[in-house]
Amino acid sequence: MTSKQMIVTLGLLMIISNIALGIAPSLGVIGLSYPEVGRSTLQLIISLAAFASFGVSLVAGKLQDIFSQKIVVIIGALLLGSGSLPLFIQPGFNFLLFISVLLGLGAGLMTSTMPAIIATYFSGDSRSNMLGLNTSLKAIGGMAVAALGGILASFGWYFSYAMFLFAFVGVVFAIFFLPNDKAIRETQLLEEQESSGETSADDNRLTLVSTTVIFVIILGMLVTLLGGVSQNNVALHIQEAHIGDAKVAGLALSCESLGGIAAGLIVTKLAKVFRSYTMIIGFIGMAVGQLLIATIHLPMAVFIGCLVNGISTWFVMTRILFLMTSVVKPAAIPITAGVFSAATSLGFALSPLIINQISGLFSDQLATTSFFVGVGIVVILIVTLVITQFEQRLLKRIPE
Numbered sequence: 001m002t003s004k005q006m007i008v009t010l011g012l013l014m015i016i017s018n019i020a021l022g023i024a025p026s027l028g029v030i031g032l033s034y035p036e037v038g039r040s041t042l043q044l045i046i047s048l049a050a051f052a053s054f055g056v057s058l059v060a061g062k063l064q065d066i067f068s069q070k071i072v073v074i075i076g077a078l079l080l081g082s083g084s085l086p087l088f089i090q091p092g093f094n095f096l097l098f099i100s101v102l103l104g105l106g107a108g109l110m111t112s113t114m115p116a117i118i119a120t121y122f123s124g125d126s127r128s129n130m131l132g133l134n135t136s137l138k139a140i141g142g143m144a145v146a147a148l149g150g151i152l153a154s155f156g157w158y159f160s161y162a163m164f165l166f167a168f169v170g171v172v173f174a175i176f177f178l179p180n181d182k183a184i185r186e187t188q189l190l191e192e193q194e195s196s197g198e199t200s201a202d203d204n205r206l207t208l209v210s211t212t213v214i215f216v217i218i219l220g221m222l223v224t225l226l227g228g229v230s231q232n233n234v235a236l237h238i239q240e241a242h243i244g245d246a247k248v249a250g251l252a253l254s255c256e257s258l259g260g261i262a263a264g265l266i267v268t269k270l271a272k273v274f275r276s277y278t279m280i281i282g283f284i285g286m287a288v289g290q291l292l293i294a295t296i297h298l299p300m301a302v303f304i305g306c307l308v309n310g311i312s313t314w315f316v317m318t319r320i321l322f323l324m325t326s327v328v329k330p331a332a333i334p335i336t337a338g339v340f341s342a343a344t345s346l347g348f349a350l351s352p353l354i355i356n357q358i359s360g361l362f363s364d365q366l367a368t369t370s371f372f373v374g375v376g377i378v379v380i381l382i383v384t385l386v387i388t389q390f391e392q393r394l395l396k397r398i399p400e
Helices: 004-016 019-033 044-066 069-087 093-121 124-153 157-177 181-194 211-240 246-295 299-327 330-359 366-388 390-397
Strands: none
Touching: 004 069, 004 093, 004 124, 004 157, 019 044, 019 069, 019 093, 019 124, 019 157, 044 069, 044 093, 044 330, 069 093, 069 157, 093 124, 093 157, 093 299, 093 330, 124 157, 124 246, 124 299, 211 246, 211 299, 211 330, 211 366, 211 390, 246 299, 246 366, 246 390, 299 330, 299 390, 330 366, 366 390
16 A cells, blocks of 8 residues: 555655754753753753664564554654643753653654555565655755754744644644554565465565674664764864864755755665665765865865765665665564664764774874774775675565
């Protein structure tokens, strides 16, 4: 079942799943309202949401089995909608931290479940296209809510929480236009069991604990770790290298977000061209983008480097998601997608710690050096993929 209403609903939910990012521009204004709160404590508004998202992602797959993908998404959207409570309640700072936990739980449930939903209802190029759309709409949603959050905060920091009311629209659409996936998945499982005695392409499908799937998850975690290099360091690099000011840094990060939008739109077409070399080409693009940022100290070079890096990073990530959901047994997709989401969140969270530690071994200019470290890691991954022919082996496991 892939009706237009369902596709529109999925698109809406993809945007909503990233809405928690919209609170970041309001941190400064919130801090002015709570002068007794230190900077590190203030940043808990963001970090608590990230940790909550990571934690719930680990159990999201199990929740989908107990209830259904539809119910888990609805719960996630309701939790995001609860982020609007500061509009109606005069909150203390601890209440805002509680809201951040709810937002993280909601975002984690939704981002973990969306790939599983796509895998349930789409296959082949349609699945790749929908995963690409997921990438693009999440990037669009992230840019939109960040801008909207800043605008709303100008009227008062609590108004920035108004954007979470939008999540209730997603709840309504999900209730009416998402089908009963549990019945569909039970049918898929029954068909899989009935064909278990036959020789078929499904016999090559894998489970979460297989070495191949574990490597795919680690690969996804490394991609987000590498994605964190530019997110965490481009502004500092621009300052270190005297390339420009905060405005230049903001434009650079916007270019990276635009790259994510573009990647989602082109991944299926390019995958048909590059086939078993798709990930390798993507990693080469990441290396080129980061080298441009690190070596040519001009604003335009940084903009182009961020754009190329953004396209390549999300191009690889979308490809990994497609391959993972295609080689895993249907019954194992929800829990695998949940673990994958948790692992990628962990990779992004650990990025500054790991990259800075390695960069410090080579230079005191950590921000600039981090891009060279990123390139080094990418080169290792490229060599590994070439030697193992990993993507080619994954493609052979996908049923015709």
